[in-house]
Amino acid sequence: xxxxxxxxxxxxxxxxxxxxxxxxSIVTDDIKWVMxxxxxxxxxxxxxxxxxxxxxxxxxxLGPKRVTESLRTALAMGADKAVLITDDALEGSDSLAVAKAxxxxxxxxxxxxxxxxxxxxxxxxxxxGASLAELxxxxxxxxxVKVEVAEDGKSVKxxxxxxxxxxxIESGLPVLITAQKGLNEPRYASLxxxxxxxxxxxxxxxLSDLGLDSAQFGQEGRKVKVLExxxxxxxxxxxxxxxxxxxxxxxxxxRLLHEEAxxx
Amino acid sequence: MxxxxxxxxxxxxxxxxxxxxxxxxxxxEEIDRKREYAYDIIARMGELGMMGIPISxxxxxxxxxxxxxxxxxxxxxxxxVAFGALLDVTTSVVAQELDVFGTEDQKRxxxxxxxxxxxIGAFGLTExxxxxxxxxxxxxxxLEGREWVINGSKQFITNIGLDNxxxxxxAAVTKNPEKGTRLISTFIVPKDAPGFIxxxxxxxLGWHGSATHEVVFDNCRIPEENLLGxxxxxxxxxxxxxxxGRISIAAMSVGVAQACLDESVRYSKERMQFGKPIGRFQxxxxxxxxxxxxxxxxxxxxxxxxxxxxxxxxxxFEATVAKLFAxxxxxxxxxxxxxxxxxxxxxxxxxxxxxxxGAKVLQIVExxxxxxxxxxxxxxxL
Ligand SMILES: Cc1cc2nc3c(=O)[nH]c(=O)nc-3n(C[C@H](O)[C@H](O)[C@H](O)COP(=O)(O)OP(=O)(O)OC[C@H]3O[C@@H](n4cnc5c(N)ncnc54)[C@H](O)[C@@H]3O)c2cc1C
Numbered sequence: 001x002x003x004x005x006x007x008x009x010x011x012x013x014x015x016x017x018x019x020x021x022x023x024x025s026i027v028t029d030d031i032k033w034v035m036x037x038x039x040x041x042x043x044x045x046x047x048x049x050x051x052x053x054x055x056x057x058x059x060x061x062l063g064p065k066r067v068t069e070s071l072r073t074a075l076a077m078g079a080d081k082a083v084l085i086t087d088d089a090l091e092g093s094d095s096l097a098v099a100k101a102x103x104x105x106x107x108x109x110x111x112x113x114x115x116x117x118x119x120x121x122x123x124x125x126x127x128x129g130a131s132l133a134e135l136x137x138x139x140x141x142x143x144x145v146k147v148e149v150a151e152d153g154k155s156v157k158x159x160x161x162x163x164x165x166x167x168x169i170e171s172g173l174p175v176l177i178t179a180q181k182g183l184n185e186p187r188y189a190s191l192x193x194x195x196x197x198x199x200x201x202x203x204x205x206x207l208s209d210l211g212l213d214s215a216q217f218g219q220e221g222r223k224v225k226v227l228e229x230x231x232x233x234x235x236x237x238x239x240x241x242x243x244x245x246x247x248x249x250x251x252x253x254x255r256l257l258h259e260e261a262x263x264x
Numbered sequence: 265m266x267x268x269x270x271x272x273x274x275x276x277x278x279x280x281x282x283x284x285x286x287x288x289x290x291x292x293e294e295i296d297r298k299r300e301y302a303y304d305i306i307a308r309m310g311e312l313g314m315m316g317i318p319i320s321x322x323x324x325x326x327x328x329x330x331x332x333x334x335x336x337x338x339x340x341x342x343x344x345v346a347f348g349a350l351l352d353v354t355t356s357v358v359a360q361e362l363d364v365f366g367t368e369d370q371k372r373x374x375x376x377x378x379x380x381x382x383x384i385g386a387f388g389l390t391e392x393x394x395x396x397x398x399x400x401x402x403x404x405x406x407l408e409g410r411e412w413v414i415n416g417s418k419q420f421i422t423n424i425g426l427d428n429x430x431x432x433x434x435a436a437v438t439k440n441p442e443k444g445t446r447l448i449s450t451f452i453v454p455k456d457a458p459g460f461i462x463x464x465x466x467x468x469l470g471w472h473g474s475a476t477h478e479v480v481f482d483n484c485r486i487p488e489e490n491l492l493g494x495x496x497x498x499x500x501x502x503x504x505x506x507x508x509g510r511i512s513i514a515a516m517s518v519g520v521a522q523a524c525l526d527e528s529v530r531y532s533k534e535r536m537q538f539g540k541p542i543g544r545f546q547x548x549x550x551x552x553x554x555x556x557x558x559x560x561x562x563x564x565x566x567x568x569x570x571x572x573x574x575x576x577x578x579x580x581f582e583a584t585v586a587k588l589f590a591x592x593x594x595x596x597x598x599x600x601x602x603x604x605x606x607x608x609x610x611x612x613x614x615x616x617x618x619x620x621x622g623a624k625v626l627q628i629v630e631x632x633x634x635x636x637x638x639x640x641x642x643x644x645x646l
Contacts, residue, residue, distance in 0.1 A: 069275070073278075190311070191313030191336075195272065198272060
């Protein structure tokens, strides 16, 4: 079973995000970049399937050189090889353009399954995975919390929670599955894994290597344009309800809800 | 000149940080309170290969280097310094001594399981009457037929109380067979050797997750081939690995100090007094600024010492500076962290009280601050 996992590099969720002076992008200087957490679930699932069925796991990333580090992390976790699509013309591309580049890099690989995260925790678009499946002409099953590949390795059942129930979707292979929290507990890269990752193949591809026209990428190629970024409004301070007894506090709370918040 | 960590170093640091913050830190308070040996955490550290970072793959390690090992020790100590102590003794001291001075057979038998993390190692130099003056040890070993018979006792022995500790690398006095003069030699004593007695567990001020016990050798018999290295150079062998241990103590100090700073920054943003977070008061800000300076300098110094070691260069001065500076700095940083937390900082459920208790001993183990100053004075030609 050969599996491809797409990896996006995103700012660590603990990073304090600052908006750049153009009001359309963020300041990237002090950011700690990590593998998109949803993609980590994809890597882990792919590794578990490889352990069961054999085959190879290829991780594919896109972006500047620093993305290498996230790909190496996946290699250290146990993936076999990596492809980095890197090209100055990619800077500022939207999700559809990213999916196009990924599709071009993946179409000639052998794969039975593709995992992507259900979304990137940075832009929260949730578009790349579905678009990639569409461009490759394969089915797409979103938001997996459980992936069961049939013993014969020919089909897969994917569990997705819906409104407190579970929807089980069956698909033939190849298929693209987007991973979400709950799918698994990603492993830590082991020390021997980290040392071995250095020696695993990591291919770099430019847009022209992939036979793509750079005019379709970057800011110019965007179908979705960012007009403005604004920080979330500062939360107003909370209020502690005063009172000697629970009864007094409850009465005061009712009064506040009625007179100040005007919700009752 | 290049101050950047290599990619593999960053990956080691990040993985160890994640592990430490996600797996160790949430358990640290309970481990300390219950004085528990967290075998499940130790097993996971072993599976991830932390005990064998600088040991070659051939002997069960990862084929990394000492910079990687010390970064791991810093990050693990940031979660709980007791696990930093475990790594320091197991890898920096015991595994290294086996690796550098062991025979092929000794490495296969004793080093491989330790580097893989299946077994834990302990190191026995200190005795009731021989601490800083370690050359005055009284434990003896004499050859009887094909066996060494060891008599004496060791104290304050880290790790030896763990169920999966397999051996103690120990120093004992022997006689030069020709001249009859006093030598210090080193032996590999398996925990199940006849006459090996695991003594009392110490009730310490901190480091409760670390298994510190007394050891007694009562006509303890080990095979002749358990002599480690050159019988005349046992003491020098110990000093070689203790030098690496001192870099580890510096890394542990930096880890604890970083945890103090993290908690203090967080607390000073949350704690309101006089209508504002205490972090708005310059007196608090300056304490935090000073902490960050001390930590940065100590970290640079232990990394420099580790880097020199990886280059195979002399680093007595640098390792000693790292140990002395970092262990003195962490006591001050931990004290200031409590100060910033006010009364809450003195209460057991706030982690800074645990950091404070764990900091002091870093100025004592593997050579006291005074001993470090003696070494530095010698380096100055005094
Ligand atoms: C938690 C813990 C774990 C330990 N783990 C181990 C272990 O695994 N293996 C092991 O072998 N040992 C271990 N030790 C022992 C440790 O290395 C010793 O405690 C340390 O070397 C100091 O020896 P001492 O306690 O006998 O103090 P002493 O040597 O008696 O020193 C007492 C004081 O006198 C000072 N002093 C001594 N000589 C001089 C001098 N010439 N000039 C100036 N001042 C001097 C010292 O600096 C110190 O302040 C451990 C200790 C502790 C507390």
